[in-house]
Amino acid sequence: MIDAVCTYGGERHTFSILKFQVLPESEIEQFRQFLECPECKGKAYYRKTSSDGKAACFGSRYHIAGCDEGHPSTQRDRETRHAVEVNQFIADTNIISIDFRLLNTKKPILEVKTVASGANLISSRAPKIDNASRKPAGNNQQPKVKVLGLEKILNSLMRGSDLAQSNTLIELDTGYQFKAKNLFVNFAEAEPSANAKEAKPKMYWGTISHLDKALDWLNPSDCTDVGIPIAKYKSILLERFKVSEGRQLEGAGIILFGKCFWNAKKTRKIIV
Ligand SMILES: [Zn+2]
Structure with a gap:
C-alpha cells in the first residue's frame, strides 16, 4: 500500500x-x-x-x-519503493553516480522495463557534455559516491521523491557533476534556449502522451509544446520495448538526456 x-x-x-x-x-x-x-x-x-x-x-x-x-507489487508500489530508496540515498550520500548501463544490453540506446501499467522508457544515450560544464573533481575529502540506475531515478521522480529539489551531486561521468535540482527537469518546466548551441544538457523526464504515426516525434503528456525527435531511434524503440506501434508506449514514463531549444518559428520546444 x-x-x-x-x-x-x-x-x-x-x-x-x-x-x-x-x-x-x-x-x-x-x-x-x-x-x-x-x-x-x-x-x-x-x-x-x-x-x-x-x-x-x-x-x-x-x-x-x-x-x-x-x-x-503493482507498478505503483515498485515506483514508490524506488522513491523511498532514492530519498534514503540522498540522505546518506554526497554524490550519486548514474549507471547508464542498462539491463542485459551491450550498448543500449533505450531500455524497457516490462511492467503492469505501461513500460518506462529510458534513454541511455551516453551523455555528451561540454567541457565548460566539467568541474574539477575532488577537493572534498573522500566524498561518498553511490551508484543509482536510471529506472530508480525515473520512478522516484515520478513518485515525487526529494531528488528533484536535492543539492546532492549527480555524476554523469567522471568529473561531470551537477546538482540534482539543476539536472532533473520535468518536461512541463523545460526552459528552451534560443538555439541548440546555447542549450545546456539536462535530464528531462515525464510521461509519454503520444507518438506520431510515422514515429518521428514523441510528445510528453506533461505539456503540449514540447516535441522530441525520435526518427533516428524508431526501430530501436520498437525493438527494445517489444511493441509494434507507438500507441503501446502511451502513458509510459520516460527520462532522457538532452538539450532543449526553440524550433525556428519559436512555436515549439525541441528536446534533442
Ligand atoms: Zn484494503
Whole structure:
C-alpha cells in the first residue's frame, strides 16, 4: 500500500509512505497503531526501513476480499519503493553516480522495463557534455559516491521523491557533476534556449502522451509544446520495448538526456 489512513485522535488523515516515514519517531509510534487501508479500512501496519535496506512500507493482512490494495507489487508500489530508496540515498550520500548501463544490453540506446501499467522508457544515450560544464573533481575529502540506475531515478521522480529539489551531486561521468535540482527537469518546466548551441544538457523526464504515426516525434503528456525527435531511434524503440506501434508506449514514463531549444518559428520546444 502506498497510502494509509491514520485515525489517531478520531480524525482521518491519509499519509503517503514517503510522508509517514519522515515523521518524528514519537509520532510514528503514536500513529502506527491507528493505520488502516484507505480502500477497505482493514487494519494496516507500518514497517520501517529494514537493516538490510528494504524500503519502508505500509501493509495489511486484513484487506477484505476484492480490495484492490490487497494485490502486492503493482507498478505503483515498485515506483514508490524506488522513491523511498532514492530519498534514503540522498540522505546518506554526497554524490550519486548514474549507471547508464542498462539491463542485459551491450550498448543500449533505450531500455524497457516490462511492467503492469505501461513500460518506462529510458534513454541511455551516453551523455555528451561540454567541457565548460566539467568541474574539477575532488577537493572534498573522500566524498561518498553511490551508484543509482536510471529506472530508480525515473520512478522516484515520478513518485515525487526529494531528488528533484536535492543539492546532492549527480555524476554523469567522471568529473561531470551537477546538482540534482539543476539536472532533473520535468518536461512541463523545460526552459528552451534560443538555439541548440546555447542549450545546456539536462535530464528531462515525464510521461509519454503520444507518438506520431510515422514515429518521428514523441510528445510528453506533461505539456503540449514540447516535441522530441525520435526518427533516428524508431526501430530501436520498437525493438527494445517489444511493441509494434507507438500507441503501446502511451502513458509510459520516460527520462532522457538532452538539450532543449526553440524550433525556428519559436512555436515549439525541441528536446534533442
Ligand atoms: Zn484494503
